[in-house]
Amino acid sequence: MKQTFLEAGDEILYDVIKDFDRNEKSFNEDVTVVTKWLQEQPHLPEVLDKRVIQNFLLLSKCSVEKTKQKIDMYFTLRSKLEDVFGESNPKLPHLKEIREVMNFVVYPKTFKNNRLFIFKMRQENLGEKLEPMNVLRHLLSIHEIRMKEDVTFGEYFIVDCSHVPVSYILKLTPTFVFKAVAIIYEKLYSARLKGLYLVNFPKFGEAALTLAQKIMKPKLFERIKVCPDLDSLKDVFPEDVLPAEFGGTGYTLQQLRDMLESKLGEYQCWYDHLDTLRVDEKLRPESLKNDDILGFHGNFKKLDNGEGLGNYYFTHSHFLAIMFATSADALKTILKLYDQNEESLRLDITKLKNWMKSQGHLPEILDDKRIENFLILNKFSIERTKQSIDMYYTVRTLIPELYEHVNPQKPNMAEARQIAYWLALPKMTDEMHRVMVFKMRNKQMIDKMEPRNVIGLVINLEELRLNEDIMFGDVTIFDNEGINFGYFKKLTPSIIAKVLTVYEKVFSIPMKAIYIVNSPPFVSTILAILKSLMKPKLFERIHVCEDTSILTEKIPKRILPRDYGGEEKSLEELQGGQHKSPLVIF
Structure with missing residues (x-):
């Protein structure tokens, strides 16, 4: 029998749903609708339990349709983002290590129906072992517990920046930020951030915060607070939810860590089960409506030539003016720089075409010129070129908002050129x-x-250049x-x-x-x-x-x-x- 870790009874749940114009009866009706929908989805591996469905409804502001999308995403991303979810089992060595490096815990007691997370490094000399991907995986492990036991309404974070090295910021690559924010947070676990409180904030972080102020929405930036000292936290949080290390009367970080470790152990069978869950794409329904990442059949959205950047068949190429002055000598020089020649280039292009033919999810076979450019971009690495070509199509469904309005004939693009x-x-x-x-x-x-x-202008021109x-x-x-x-x-x-x-x-x-x-x-x-x-x-x-x-x-x-x-x-x-x-x- 699992012990209670997160204090979140039904009274909190039914208080929270009032924000979404729901009562106990209407909310339970929504749960029933989603449960029935899950039972009818042949491609999904299992039907989630009631508490998890309730939390997905809360994350979706009680929109049934958005809840369906999040649940589908919950299962689908386990294979789509294998580098994140495939390595997120708490028993794995790198996650055991990250828990030794840091205390990143959740407080059992709620605060205004919201959940408080607390971060602090455990030792000064462990900063270089702090890896963003492992921090994210750790949070995903906690979130699995919350989905089954908690009420996922809003979140507060207290982050003690002591001993966090500047090298950690440099590890926050655009690719990582995109996966963590644009996909996992925005599309899956979109709990509302109520406040982020930074203590012992370093000088090197001030520059990043200044830049954030210039580019973030004021409403969101106002939720980031740099605390002059620990006492200032007491102006926001009751002392009984603040750990002793932060001037409160609550549990110590060690106690919170021990509670979390115990709870992770209780859920170990569930984490092992998660590793086996995969969507059966062959059974996915014909049309996946209202989804802007998965597209159709869990692969790629099929875009008509008149509507988006789907299949690039340049049937009118004989009308094109020569816009880019290039020469055979330039290509030969580049080939020589990479120990290649025209014959090896032709062989590589043939290999890549054969590979593309074997990829049932790709919508077309690229022509020689575009494959040639992808080889140049990847310094003639066949494997890296395959990855770029796959991503060339995949990104249209991963980031549809960048591509859905870039057709040069659309009014917004005509205006952009003006x-x-x-x-x-x-x-x-x-x-x-x-x-x-x-x-x-x-x-x-x-x-x-x-x-x-402006991004549309860039994408259109890059397509011209590929050709x-x-x-x-x-x-x-x-x-x-x-x-x-x-x-x-x-x-x-x-x-x-x-x-x-x-x-x-x-x-x-x-x-x-x-x-x-x-x-x-x-x-x-x-x-x-x-x-x-x-x-x-x-x-x-x-x-x-x-x-x-x-x-x-x-x-x-x-x-x-x-x-x-x-x-x-x-x-x-x-x-x-x-x-x-x-x-x-x-």
Whole structure:
């Protein structure tokens, strides 16, 4: 018999559901509807118990349809994110180690019907062993207990930053943040964050917090509090829910740790059972409605050419203008750099086509040119190229919000092209790099410029380049003339993480230099904040200038457009060439 760990009786449950205009009767009716739905899903491995369904309803604000999606996601992600869920059993050595490294515990008593989590390093010299993925896996283990015993309404966090090294922040890669935030938190465990209280906050963290303030929604940022001392926690939390180490009269961290260890042990059979649960995709119903990650049959959304970026059959390619000046010599030089030749390239392309034919979930076989570019992007590693090609399609269902509005024929993209230029200059540098330019076209429309539409411009151009260019390296010009601080505030952490995921996993073009010209003072401030978080090699390639004079110093005039004192066509003329092409059959 399992011992009570989290105090959460039905009285709390029925108090919480009032926030969602539910009473005991209507809420139980919702549970019955979801249970019946689960029984009718042939692809799902089992029917969840009543308490778990109740908690999924709470996480979905008592929306039955959203609850169905979360439950499907709960099972499906166990195979889709194997690196997270496949290694999350608490008995595994790396999770036993992380529990020795840190105290990350949950307090048994509720606080205003919410749950309090507490983090503190156990020893000063263990900071380097703190791995973000293992911290996430540990939280997932706790969440399994909460789903069966708790009322998942809202959460408070107290984080003691003592002995957390700056190296930990550097481990928070865009890919990890995307998986943790955009998929697991947003799509699965979306409990409401009520407050995050940081104590013993280090100096190196202040820069990151300043940047967060500039880009986060004010309502969310206001929930992050840096505490001047431990006593300030008593102004928020009752002393009986604060551990002794934080000035309270509650359980000590060691006691909380022992309770959690005991509870993890009680649930060990359940964690072992979870390792065996998999969705049977062959039995998934024909259509999975209202789902923006799983798409159809648990694989890829099938997008019509007229509606999105699905199958890229460039049936009108004979009409395309030659926009990118490349040469056979450039390709030969690149092949030589990687100890390849034209014959080995053809063999690699054939291998990859054969591999694609064997992948029943992929919607098409790429043409030679696009496979060639994927090989270049991955330095001719066959395995890495396979991963990039798979991700090229998968990302459309993992991050649908980036792709569902990028069709160049849609009004939002037509407007984006009226607002800004995002262009690849026709001529390559002597080093075979492509020069990219971003610049406002209509400064009066800056308030209408939305990040997702700028991302759409980037995606469309990368598709052109896959088909016509040699994607070896980029030199990028960001012209900030006409851009105000309001636009930068729209670049939320979620957007940045998603964009960087696409860059890292799909279009990982080496960035050779970034020139930020006509730069307002606040751009330098943001970069100064980011410096501690970026790899020195990449940061050294960023050049911030108050004007555009550096461009003619660093980039040959034969490449630069007339807008920057060069000999190439103007940006306005190039805009017509790159966006009036019949390639807009996406």
